Amino acid sequence: STSPVTVTITGAGGQIGYALLFRIASGQLLGPDVPVRVRLLEIPAGRSAAEGTALELQDGAFPLLHSVDVTEDANAAFDGANVALLVGARPRGAGMERADLLEANGAIFGPQGAAINAGAADDIRVLVVGNPANTNALIASAHAPDVPAERFTAMTRLDHNRAVAQLAAKLDVPVTSIERVIVWGNHSASQYPDLSHATVDGRPATELVDERWLADEYIPRVAKRGAEIIQVRGSSSAASAASAAIDHVHDWVNGTGDRWTSAAIVSDGSYGVPAGLISSFPVRAVDGEWRIVDGLTIDDFSRQRIDASVAELVEERDAVRALGLL
Numbered sequence: 001s002t003s004p005v006t007v008t009i010t011g012a013g014g015q016i017g018y019a020l021l022f023r024i025a026s027g028q029l030l031g032p033d034v035p036v037r038v039r040l041l042e043i044p045a046g047r048s049a050a051e052g053t054a055l056e057l058q059d060g061a062f063p064l065l066h067s068v069d070v071t072e073d074a075n076a077a078f079d080g081a082n083v084a085l086l087v088g089a090r091p092r093g094a095g096m097e098r099a100d101l102l103e104a105n106g107a108i109f110g111p112q113g114a115a116i117n118a119g120a121a122d123d124i125r126v127l128v129v130g131n132p133a134n135t136n137a138l139i140a141s142a143h144a145p146d147v148p149a150e151r152f153t154a155m156t157r158l159d160h161n162r163a164v165a166q167l168a169a170k171l172d173v174p175v176t177s178i179e180r181v182i183v184w185g186n187h188s189a190s191q192y193p194d195l196s197h198a199t200v201d202g203r204p205a206t207e208l209v210d211e212r213w214l215a216d217e218y219i220p221r222v223a224k225r226g227a228e229i230i231q232v233r234g235s236s237s238a239a240s241a242a243s244a245a246i247d248h249v250h251d252w253v254n255g256t257g258d259r260w261t262s263a264a265i266v267s268d269g270s271y272g273v274p275a276g277l278i279s280s281f282p283v284r285a286v287d288g289e290w291r292i293v294d295g296l297t298i299d300d301f302s303r304q305r306i307d308a309s310v311a312e313l314v315e316e317r318d319a320v321r322a323l324g325l326l
């Protein structure tokens with residue numbers, strides 16, 4: 001049998017952590033034959049909740065769950081980690097300026113990047129969920145100079161899944177009919193869900209929906225779906241976010257085949273996105289690595305939308321650089 005894979009989850013006592021951990025324990029993150037050892041990293045305020053979740057994980061008697069440890073020590077949490085899910089972050093408090101938010105998160109993601117650099121396994125794969133996810137991933141990566149930058153990713157898979165599901169609902173087709181949807185840019189309201197390459201049962205999506213619906217309803221609906229969930233549910237997306245995190249890591253490790261998905265990964269300069277930024281692209285996963293789908297034609301409408309979201313990422317990067325966080 002395979003030896004256990006070590007998965008570290010930060011913010012494990014929070015609501016996404018609660019939804020995520022049971023799916024990991026049941027084998028959905030890495031596969032039905034892969035035993036997992038989970039490490040839960042929390043701060044004092046969340047420690048007891050994480051310990052409670054650890055008790056419930058024990059009560060699940062999951063055949064693949066090798067062990068569960070709770071810690072407040074980042075070095076212990078990431079020692080030997082193969083997969084790191086960085087979920088815990090500092091939310092924007094009342095009256096907090098953007099610089100305050102970036103600085104508070106820099107104080108979390110810088111040291112976590114350094115702990116990953118110091119002790120994670122050679123095959124470490126990092127997914128940042130905690131917001132501002134793209135820039136937090138950039139900060140963590142900058143503090144892990146010995147880890148290839150390609151191993152630090154941020155989550156836009158929830159946005160991607162929302163984009164697929166909204167198109168499927170509009171056309172009254174199963175989600176499996178839809179391919180080649182792309183989410184570009186930042187995981188924020190500036191993100192660009194792009195249907196210009198999408199197909200529905202092999203037909204171009206652009207033949208099935210009109211431009212006005214696309215610009216005035218579809219794009220804002222997807223980009224503001226997080227706010228809609230908060231309004232209706234009374235708290236932010238949790239199980240859907242956990243599900244997207246599972247999809248991202250599962251695809252990264254096990255491959256996508258020819259299927260496209262979206263992930264925020266370090267730019268190699270493709271599609272005019274400055275090299276080094278962590279931005280969402282159309283990707284496939286091959287041999288354990290994300291590969292940007294290349295050679296796509298970008299129309300004028302898409303160019304403007306991609307550039308606007310990337311400009312926001314550049315601003316965030318410049319702001320954290322000015323704060324000395326990179």
Ligand code: NAX
Pocket residue numbers: 010011012013014015016017041042043045046047049087088089090091108128129130131133155156157158159187226236237238241
């Ligand atoms: P919760 O507030 O329920 O949980 C966050 C947990 O993180 C808390 O238990 C807290 O104690 C812990 N934490 C804070 N700082 C920590 C640190 N330095 N080390 C370890 N743990 C720490 O938030 P939840 O709803 O679970 O959301 C977590 C993050 O995901 C938030 O930043 C949220 O904005 C972000 N999201 C990102 C999404 C994405 O698509 N990329 C979508 C969902 C979600 O909004």
